[in-house]
């Protein structure tokens with residue numbers, strides 16, 4: 001392993017978060033809870049106030065997750081100039097809006113000011129790395145590191161580099177995110193929208209189809225996910241679960257038993273579009289499920305339940321690790 005890799009693993013202190021919106025603020029809170037110095041830059045001058053408010057709102061959650069303590073003070077400095085924010089950063093988490101040209105313009109301005117071994121990770125939900133690398137003098141340092149919202153709560157981060165990526169960059173990035181408490185998956189080849197968003201898109205497409213076809217109310221369709229397979233998916237992925245669904249014969253037995261059914265079901269799935277009319281239908285139907293609750297109330301409910309699930313799973317993992325230890 002080259003020297004600078006070891007140094008990065010041991011000494012990374014400063015992370016620049018560029019773009020302090022929904023995703024950037026959440027990353028910044030996680031990184032500072034993990035003890036990093038965070039340099040924050042946003043084109044909006046009020047980013048500092050947003051960060052301060054956000055920290056206050058998420059600190060109790062980070063404490064409950066064991067990622068911060070009551071004494072944790074956020075080490076966040078807000079910069080007015082991009083060059084100053086990235087200049088001493090070991091790692092840059094880019095979180096500006098999902099527009100290719102905007103990201104490319106930002107990168108061109110940023111690159112001359114980066115430290116030699118700084119890694120630039122974009123949070124992009126679905127842009128292709130090969131497009132995002134265009135225009136870089138040193139494209140080998142740029143990777144995709146896609147979180148699921150909110151990054152300070154949902155453990156997953158999807159990493160992707162390609163044949164232009166320097167060999168040490170993904171292992172260094174992976175070590176960095178794991179130190180911040182993330183669960184890392186690394187894609188083996190480029191695909192539009194990465195893995196998790198493709199899976200979400202597949203499920204949501206069928207959920208929309210079922211609403212539009214009037215098969216059940218939107219609320220019942222949401223319930224069919226969170227009270228059913230969604231709960232199982234929090235614990236295991238679909239293949240491991242269906243391995244259990246096949247009994248002792250495992251996934252092979254499951255496939256053999258249900259392949260004709262799945263082929264019929266797959267042929268019958270819908271392909272709706274998000275037309276203006278369909279969006280209206282979804283938004284109107286959602287009101288029954290929202291039932292007058294404010295955005296902040298719903299967000300708090302989501303976060304509280306996520307923290308409870310994560311905490312319970314951590315306890316089970318610890319108990320199982322203990323049980324596996326030789327006496």
Ligand SMILES: NC(=O)c1ccc[n+]([C@@H]2O[C@H](COP(=O)([O-])OP(=O)(O)OC[C@H]3O[C@@H](n4cnc5c(N)ncnc54)[C@H](O)[C@@H]3O)[C@@H](O)[C@H]2O)c1
Pocket residue numbers: 018019020021022023024041042043044094095096097098099102106123124125126146147148149
């Ligand atoms: N929203 C999600 O659920 C989600 C999930 C995972 C990944 N992402 C990805 O994260 C990125 C950010 O998404 P978001 O939802 O946080 O967007 P957002 O609109 O909430 O925040 C973007 C922030 O970037 C700032 N900004 C815009 N242009 C800038 C520039 N040139 N320089 C500095 N700051 C700039 C804006 O002022 C804003 O504060 C996108 O690439 C998106 O695909 C979003």
